[in-house]
Amino acid sequence: MDYQKILNTIESEMNYRDVEGKVASYIPELAKVDPRKFGMHIYCGDKQHFCFGDSDENFSIQSIAKVFSLSMAMILMGEDLWKRVDVEPSGDPFNSLTQLEYEQGVPRNPFINAGALVISDILVAQLEDPKQELLDFVRKITGNPEIDFDKKIAASEKSTGYRNIALVNYMKALGNIKCEVEPIVDFYFNLCSLSMSCKELAQAFMIYANKGKILDTGEEILTPTSVKRINALMQTCGFYDEAGEFSFEVGLPGKSGVGGGIVAIHPDQYSVAVWSPILNHKGNSELGMKALERLTTLSGLSVF
Ligand code: DON
Numbered sequence: 001m002d003y004q005k006i007l008n009t010i011e012s013e014m015n016y017r018d019v020e021g022k023v024a025s026y027i028p029e030l031a032k033v034d035p036r037k038f039g040m041h042i043y044c045g046d047k048q049h050f051c052f053g054d055s056d057e058n059f060s061i062q063s064i065a066k067v068f069s070l071s072m073a074m075i076l077m078g079e080d081l082w083k084r085v086d087v088e089p090s091g092d093p094f095n096s097l098t099q100l101e102y103e104q105g106v107p108r109n110p111f112i113n114a115g116a117l118v119i120s121d122i123l124v125a126q127l128e129d130p131k132q133e134l135l136d137f138v139r140k141i142t143g144n145p146e147i148d149f150d151k152k153i154a155a156s157e158k159s160t161g162y163r164n165i166a167l168v169n170y171m172k173a174l175g176n177i178k179c180e181v182e183p184i185v186d187f188y189f190n191l192c193s194l195s196m197s198c199k200e201l202a203q204a205f206m207i208y209a210n211k212g213k214i215l216d217t218g219e220e221i222l223t224p225t226s227v228k229r230i231n232a233l234m235q236t237c238g239f240y241d242e243a244g245e246f247s248f249e250v251g252l253p254g255k256s257g258v259g260g261g262i263v264a265i266h267p268d269q270y271s272v273a274v275w276s277p278i279l280n281h282k283g284n285s286e287l288g289m290k291a292l293e294r295l296t297t298l299s300g301l302s303v304f
Contacts, residue, residue, distance in 0.1 A: 001299055001301075003042050003044065003048075003050040003270075003299070004050045006294075006295060006298045006299055007040055007042065007050050007051065007052050007295075008052065009294070009298060010040065010052075010291050010294045010295065010298075011038075011040070011052040011053060013294065014038065014287055014290060014291060014294075016035055016036050016038060016276060016278060016287060019276075019278050019286040019287055019290075020286070021278045021279045021280045021281065021286045022278065022279060023035050023260070023277045023278060023279065024258040024259070024260075024277070024279055024283070026160060027153065027156050027157045027160065027258070028156050028159070028160065029060075029150075029152055029153045029156035029157075030060060030153070030156075030258065030259060030277075033059065033060075033259070033260070033277045034277070035277055035278050037053075037054045037057065037059070037260070037275060037276065037277055038053045038054060038275070038276045038287060039051070039052065039053035039054035039055035039056070039057065039197075039198050039274070039275050040052055040053065040055055040198060040272065040273070040274040040275075040291055041055040041197075041198035041199045041201075041202045041272065041273050041274075042202060042270050042271075042272045042295075043199075043202040043203055043206055043215075043270060043271050043272075044269065044270045045209065045210065045215070045268055045269055045270060047215060047216075049199070049202075051198070051199065054198075054275065055197060055198040055199055055273075055275075056197050056198075056199055057197055057275075058195040058196060058197050058200075059195065059196070059197070059259050059260065059261060059275055059277070060150055060153045060192070060193060060194070060195060060257070060259035061192075061194045061195070061196050061201065061257050061259055061261050062192045062257030062258045062259040062261070063094065063111065063116070063192065063255065063256060063257040063258065064201065064255050064256065064257040064259075064261050064262075064263055065138075065191045065192055065194045065257070066110065066111050066115075066116040066119070066191070066255070067111075067205075067208070067230065067234065067255050067263075068134065068137060068138055068141075068191075068194075068204075069116065069119045069120060069123060069134065069191055070110045070111075070116075070119055070230060070233070071137070071221070071222055071226070071230060072123055072133070072134065072137055073110075073119045073122045073123060074222070074226045074229070074230070075221075075222065075226075076122065076123070076126050076127075077122065077126075081122070084106070084118050084122065084176060085106065085107050085109065085110050085115045085118050085119065086103075086106055086107065086108050086109060086115075087109055087229075087232075087233060087236075087237075088108050088109060088236075088237075089108065089109065089236045089237050089243050089244075090107075090108035090109060090112050090237070090240065090241070091241055092108075092112070092240070092241055093240060093241055093282070093283070094111075094112050094113055094240040094283055095112075095113045095163050095164070095167075096112065096114075097114070097163070097166065097167060097170065100114055100167070100170055100171065100174070104174055104176075105170070105171045105173075105174025105175060105176040105177075106176060107171075108237075109233060109236075109237040110233065110237075111233065111234075111237045111238060111240070111255065112237070112240060113163070113164055113167055114167050114171065116188065116191075117164060117167055117168050117171065117177075117184060117185075117188055118171065118176060118177065120184050120185075120187045120188040120191065121168075121177050121178055121179050121184050123187065124179045124183050124184055124187050125178050125179050130187050131149070131187060131190050134187075134190075134191060135147065135148065135149075138194065138196075138204060140214075140221075141203075141204045141206075141207050141214060141221060142196070142200050142203050142204040143203060143214075143216060144200055144203075147194065147195070147196060147200065148194075148195060149190045149193045149194060149195070150193045150194070150195040151193070153192075153193040153195075154189045154190045154192070154193035155189075157189045157192060157193065158185070158186075158189050161185060161189060164185055164188065164189075165181060165185055168181045168184050168185060169181060192257075197275075198261070198273035198274060198275050199273075201261065201263050201271075201273035202263070202270075202271045202272055202273045203271075205263045205265055205271040205273070206265075206271045207221050207222060207227070208222075208227055208230060208231055208234075208253070208265045208271065209265040209266060209267055209268065209269065209270060209271045210268070211224045211227055211267075211268075212224055212226060212227045231253040231265065231267065232253070234253035234254055234255050234264075234265075235247060235252075235253040235254075235303075238253065238254050238255040238256065239254070239255075239256055239282070239284055240282065240283070240284075241282055242280075242282040242284055245289075246284070246289060249289065249292075249293040250264065250289065250292045250293050250295075250296055250302065251296050251302030251303055251304045252264040252265065252266055252292065252296060252302055252303055253265055253303070254292070256283070256284040256285060256288070258279060258283050259275075259277065260275055260276050260277030260278065260279060260285040260288065261273060261274070261275045261285065261288070262274050262275075262284070262285050262288040262289065262292060264292055266301060266302070266303065267303065269301065272292070272295065274287075274288040274291045274292060275288065276288050276291075
């Protein structure tokens with residue numbers, strides 16, 4: 001497969017001027033990002049790399065990081081994790097509070113904000129230094145010891161994070177949060193602020209395309225069963241109330257973030273990351289989704 005040719009075609013077909021959405025602004029620092037940014041990176045199972053555009057530039061990965069925190073919680077808790085968070089698509093926006101009331105504080109899945117906050121509670125309760133252990137985990141699977149939080153983005157989200165603080169308070173009232181609110185949201189805002197490039201994201205997500213093993217070293221980070229579960233959750237819940245549309249158009253497990261990044265994997269074939277900060281009204285990168293649709297259409301390869 002000539003992935004570079006496919007990427008060149010995608011780059012030449014797409015222009016940020018053709019999309020109608022807007023860069024995220026509810027986190028003030030994100031509103032400053034240049035809407036013209038566009039990059040894509042594919043990392044293949046045979047260790048080849050292909051890319052275009054701004055694929056080496058760091059951006060705020062936001063909800064993509066929820067896949068890393070979920071992975072850490074699965075390693076710590078095994079199947080007991082599913083007593084605290086469910087595995088069903090929500091069909092609601094990522095920051096919705098409504099289902100929690102009639103579902104007794106158990107979030108529908110680990111990728112909506114409520115679910116990621118329960119996962120954060122678990123990590124804060126069980127780890128001595130959760131932020132450092134998160135960095136260690138991401139640095140290890142990426143192979144880059146310099147990956148870090150973006151303190152400005154984390155502080156910016158904290159200054160306007162009333163919905164997430166409300167979610168934690170509400171779930172605590174319903175008995176599904178153990179720690180105090182502040183350390184949980186502090187961990188969560190830092191998690192979402194992780195600053196990575198498309199290249200680094202494609203490298204990190206290779207473990208989900210390679211049955212839980214780091215491609216370069218062969219070290220097993222997650223069991224094949226855990227990887228099956230995480231990929232199933234990305235497929236069914238990775239895009240919130242647009243998960244059906246992403247499956248329909250792209251046909252790969254994936255995860256988006258309001259920084260405009262999307263990662264997707266094709267088991268045994270590749271992991272791919274794309275970044276374009278202009279979001280559609282459901283909070284997912286407009287050009288990113290289009291680029292991935294073209295990738296699976298032009299390559300004739302999806303999981304379906
Ligand atoms: O909690 C929030 O609202 C953000 N830190 C993350 C949201 C997000 O990335 C949703 N994904 N598309």
